Amino acid sequence: MKVAKFGGSSVADHAMLEQVASIIESDPDRKFIVVSAPGKRYDEDEKVTDLFIQLGEQFNSGQDYEVTLFKISQRFQAITDQLGLSDDIVARIENESRRLLRETTNTTHLTDGLKAMGEDSLARILSAYLNKRGTQATYVNPKDAGIIVNPEPGGAQILEKSYDEIHKLTERDGVVVIPGFFGYTETGVLTTFPRGGSDITGSIVAAGVQADLYENFTDVSSVYCVNPKIVNQPQEIHTLTYKEMRELSYAGFTVFHDEALIPAFQKNIPVCIKSTHDPDAEGTMIVASKEDLSQQVVGIASDEGFSSIYVRKYLMNREIGFGQRLLGILADMDISFEHAPSGIDDMSVIIRRDHIKGDKEERLKNRIKNELNADTVDVIHGLAMIMLVGEGMSERLHVASKATKAFADADVRINMINQGSSEVSMMFGIDENKVDQAVRSLYREFFLES
């Protein structure tokens, strides 16, 4: 028994949905299907989820939102027309969106309600389409599926007790189609997972029904060792461990959500990343452990948009609790941090740039200066983090020397190195304008040179 999740790129238009239906029908084990909202059909296209977010923002700021609602309806209308389905589904999208706008007084609940409409509608469409083709299928709302989450709008996390409820889905006949990306709180409030969170739903369902395999269908035929948008046709990765994939996803491999590994991992369910365009290709398996650890680095991930808060205070080393108080200010201001390298009289905290938008940066600096009596507080923007990952990274010195050579070859200055507590990764901070040249050089060093 398998769970198959189809991402936004796999359900972007009617032709993709025809392909999705054939993939489902080609394997009777594909019983539980999780879908995203229609994604981009071409580079400049808009994702349906983004359109729904825009709709909510326009409504909240008193702007005209009719054009956006029309765009959304048209997008679904094109799909249902081409698949020969009734107009009811599209009428429902418009009516339900208007009802949400009219009746939802809480802004965050409204945003989540609208955001979920894309996957919810697509699941209804796919289920109707499968039935039209003669394949018995049922749309199951996440509430009926038992997906119960904590009340954190846009950042939901599954509650453990969901799994027993989800397991009851195995009693259902035919194919079960569940919209990804959202669940319900114990008090019945619709709450979405973080962006890209349909991967998380797929993993939760796989854990709940105790699937033999969680197949994640996307627009690439495997996970590559570097982002294919930076290196043309990089080497494919055939097998990864959960640990490796989680590090890589978190550090920039957007192909699979980093929070989607945990549910599958806890129940030891293997994950396979596969291409909707080429479903017979082997794909990438993500498993608990692998025997061959000869490869030191399996992947190089990169991500931009980081800032460093540099704090200097003479005799910081003698001041017990300084780090705790610094991080306490961040926690108090609801800012999460990524890394915190420190020296004798200095400490840097690396955060995501968008955590200190607007006047928050100035407020943060003032608090650090005043409350910690810091000599210097500087915020440096424009940083990128590059992460080398591999369970076989036992000789880390060797990896570090190869990496620093690659940075030097590419004429890229390293601002920060973090060997980290994780035994499987090594992180480098550099100028974000130099990411592509750095990644290409690292790729040459670790994957092309023998």
Ligand SMILES: Nc1ncnc2c1ncn2[C@@H]1O[C@H](COP(=O)(O)OP(=O)(O)O)[C@@H](O)[C@H]1O
């Ligand atoms: N290392 C990588 N291997 C494969 N794809 C990657 C990698 N890093 C980033 N990506 C990007 O992830 C994309 C697939 O993820 P996403 O767009 O979220 O798909 P979906 O719509 O199926 O959820 C690919 O098109 C690719 O550009």
Ligand SMILES: N[C@@H](CC(=O)OP(=O)(O)O)C(=O)O
């Ligand atoms: N549609 C949601 C959730 C999701 O998982 O989408 P995708 O499969 O396109 O990454 C988003 O855009 O965030």
